Amino acid sequence: MAEQMIETLHSGADPEPIRFLDDDGNYAPSATAAEYADELSAVGADEFRQWYRDMVATRAFDTECTHLQRQGQLALWVPSVGQEGCQVGLARAAEPQDHIFPAYREHAVARIRGVDFVDLAAQFRGLTHGGWDVTDPANGNFHLYTLVLGAQTQHATGYALGQLLDAKRAAGDTALDAGEAATATGDATMVFYGDGTSSQGDANEAMVFAASYQTPEVFVVQNNRWAISVPVARQSRTPLYRRALGFGIRAVQIDGNDPLAAYAVGRRFLREARTGGGPGYIEALTYRIGAHTTSDDPTRYRVEGELEEWQQRDPIARLEAHLRSLGVDDAFFAEVAEAADREAKRVRDAILALPAPDADAMFAHVYTEQHPRIEEQREWLDRYEASFTEETA
Ligand SMILES: Cc1ncc(C[n+]2csc(CCOP(=O)(O)OP(=O)(O)O)c2C)c(N)n1
Ligand SMILES: [Mg+2]
Known part of the structure; x- marks a missing residue:
């Protein structure tokens, strides 16, 4: 019986990834895209222009941050170049009340949810402990960057469970029984992680709970082919979306470099989640064009020709090709490029002008109350800093 199930799960070709734009940007939906086409019917040229602006602004910022790191102004940078398509499509698919739990490479999503790029860069300059104030509604319920791989999947499923409980309570129902018919919540949770992170226990546990309780949640895996130097083929013997199917979560593969596909599927899955349809899983096939971080040298492990292919x-x-086919002209593209450069420069100027925080702040939020270990460390730092004054005196 078990063998038969495995056979069923693994047999058959994988459907073609969902896409609306071909590699050259021609509108050429895959057969698998047909059932999602409705989701794009209300999206006009103005929205596509906005998505293009989101992508170009993010790339200019991203490139600037790599420069800042190379110039010693950031401790580290995590480039997102190449992955802007799925990020923008999915972020634009979300509603303002939705909660988004990122990993650490979701710069386009952060921007769309209202986080100032200066706040993102400040974290990588070591000036803040966690970036932005997530309790500020202007920051669009975009939670903290999470460098502990997969931790955000637990936070997201926990949050989505809370959304579900709130909705049940509002409806006068206080029981939470696994597997029962789902409840409309009105809001949903989206969580981003990578192909490598899909192997973490946390990510798998998050799916167990999401499936059991039918949380209003969308799992987004950006399969960018690599987990630092480990290829996705080492990570999983099946396509990643099939892992989600094994948990009983509906799952699809999309062309992750097609923002239209990301938007359409994201919109559908989020709507289903918020109307009682339970969790969904989107595997976005994309590629990390840059290094894993500025500490990484991808030339040491990349497969010949792969970069050029992607x-x-x-x-x-x-998206530029698609916009041109809709009649958008050069003036628009020139203006967007110029605005993106201006924004990148604003971030550069702002980040260099930010004051260094008081070193004491490092100890302030570790425990709510004073703690002898922390006091000891604070005193050590005081003595260490004083030693420089003594030397120069
Ligand atoms: C729990 C944990 N283990 C290991 C690491 C070290 N680490 C940082 S990024 C990374 C690879 C992650 O790859 P993937 O999930 O594919 O995301 P990508 O960086 O490709 O976006 C590893 C192993 C970590 N940060 N946290
Ligand atoms: Mg990866």
Whole structure:
């Protein structure tokens, strides 16, 4: 019986990833895209222009941050170049009340949810402990960057469970029984992680609970082919979306460099989640064009020709081609490029002008009350800093 189930799960070809734009940006939906086409019917050229602006602004900022790191102004940078397509499509698919739990590479999503790029860069300059004030509604319920791989999947499923309980309570129902018919919540949770992170226990446990309780949640895996130097083929013997199917979560693969596919599927899955349809899982097939971080040298492990192949599918170039087919002209593209450069420069100027925090702040939020270990460390730092004054005196 078990063998038969495994056979069923693994047999058959994988459906073609969902896409609306081909590699050159021509509108050429895959057969698998047909059932999602409705989701795009209300999206006009103005929205596509906005998505293009989101992508170009993010890339300019991202490139600037790599420069800042190389110039010693950031401790580390995590480039998102190449992954802007799925990020923008999915972020634009979310409603303002939805909660988003990122990993650490979701710069386009952060921007769309109202986080100032200066706040993102400040974290990588070591000036803040966690970036932005997530309790500020202007920051669009975009939670903290999470560098502990997979921790955010637990936070997201816990949050989504809370959304579900709130909705049940509002409806006068206080029981939470696993597997019972789901409840409309009105809001949903989306969580981002990577192909490598899909192997973490946390990510798998999060799916167990999401499936059991039918949380209003969308799991987004950006399969960018690599977990630092480990290829996705080592990570999983099946396509990642099939892992989700094994948990009883509906799951699809999309062309992650097609913002239209990301938007359409994201919109559908989020709507289903918020109307009682339970969790969904989107595997976005994309590629990390840059290094894993500025500490990484991808030339040491990348497969010959892979980078060039994926550069041909650049999400920005594809949306540009689509916009041109809709009649958008050069003036728009020039203006967007200029605005993106201006924004990147604003971030550069602002980040260099930010004051260094008082070193004491490092100890302030570890425990709510004073703690002898922390006091000891604070005193050590005081003595250490004083030693420089003594030397120069
Ligand atoms: C729990 C944990 N283990 C290991 C690491 C070290 N680490 C940082 S990023 C990374 C690879 C993650 O790959 P993936 O999930 O594919 O995301 P990507 O960086 O490709 O976006 C590893 C192993 C970590 N940060 N946290
Ligand atoms: Mg990866």
